[in-house]
Amino acid sequence: MTIRVLITDDHKVVRRGLRGFLELDPALEVVGEAGNGEEAVAMAQRLEPDVVLMDLLMPVMDGVEATRQIRRRLPEVEVVALTSVLEDVSVTGAIKAGAIGYLLKTTEADELCDAIKAAAAGKVQLAPEAAVHLVREVRAPESPEALTGRETQVLKLVAQGKANKQIARELSIDESTIKSHVHSILSKLNVKSRTQAALHAVYVGLVSADELGEESR
Amino acid sequence: MTIRVLITDDHKVVRRGLRGFLELDPALEVVGEAGNGEEAVAMAQRLEPDVVLMDLLMPVMDGVEATRQIRRRLPEVEVVALTSVLEDVSVTGAIKAGAIGYLLKTTEADELCDAIKAAAAGKVQLAPEAAVHLVREVRAPESPEALTGRETQVLKLVAQGKANKQIARELSIDESTIKSHVHSILSKLNVKSRTQAALHAVYVGLVSADELGEESR
DNA sequence: GCGGGTCTCCACCTAAAGGTTGAGAGGTGG
């Protein structure tokens, strides 16, 4: 009985590489490839694989959200996150979304196969680098003091280099309201300036590199 | 006579995928794989490939610098940049460093092979998306209006979320001087606020993700 | 219904950021 694997990555080259890696192991069978989160969810429902290899950074629907949806709809399907970037939020975000493993793209073929088998058996398998981040998170609960929807929205605009006045125009509310939100954001993120907040947003991936605002290029 | 190709990427999965793609074409021969810029330069000298496939985002030595060194030492070796991110600076940076092609990792196998053959023949091959950036650069020379050493130094600190006063203390000069520098920076970068300047700095890689300043995490 | 949170806005304030002009010291290259 082989383990059926669905590969998800927006880069065909990477999918090809993963397929190559997995085909080295006769116990594994690649049943499909998805190019974004939406495809991954749809294909997971249709194919019902044992394990989904999920890239986290993707267009259309990111891997964390895709993981969440797959796990909600198909609890028996295990998801292993696989990414090139290593960030606190990605690690904990993926785990919270229901991923059972977290691997880096620097992984060797055999480690990858091992992790997939472990996942199929319901066992957690983390890259040591990811484990470090997870431990850090657990030890310092970080009390992220979650931002509200509106605050997140404002922070995104701040992280695009926009001024309060401009944000106010864009959201069609008063500038004083923006100030209120920014104030909350600064205090919740425990930073001292909008610049720090913006950098934080970039750091945690709230905005992607190509959203940094026209005027900052 | 086959075209000898050297693959450079820090992710083994990607190298495996590229190898798989290239092996589909009998006219191409993968003669080696390098995991970072330094390795790429060394292997290029030893193997003297016809074309080097070069990832731009790598540790140890980035692809632009590696491209520059390879082109300087081995002018007969063509370099094709291959990356997942699409940025103005990467495109023009890679071309200036001597790359003859610029492809995205979303490329299909046959396009990739075509591009390598074109490169081996000394022909330019750009992903349409990259061409857009290049054209934009040429049309608006962007007059990078290079920052001076001191300005770069100040910008780095700005991009760590620090206030003028704090930067002044750190550099042991007056805050008014910092203001002067920041003013020059904003005008040279053609941005309107320190936040935009900071984002710009991050965007062009002046600071790495893990230098974003203690206070912004 | 009532507490709690969110979103909205107000007024008033201080601090920081940014614009403008000017200027002196030091270095470099023609």
Next chain:
DNA sequence: CCACCTCTCAACCTTTAGGTGGAGACCCGC
């Protein structure tokens, strides 16, 4: 030597950002 650039600082100004306190409207769960 002179022109040019960089780095430094100054004074003065306007604008933006951020802090504080309060308030009304809305929604949701107990």
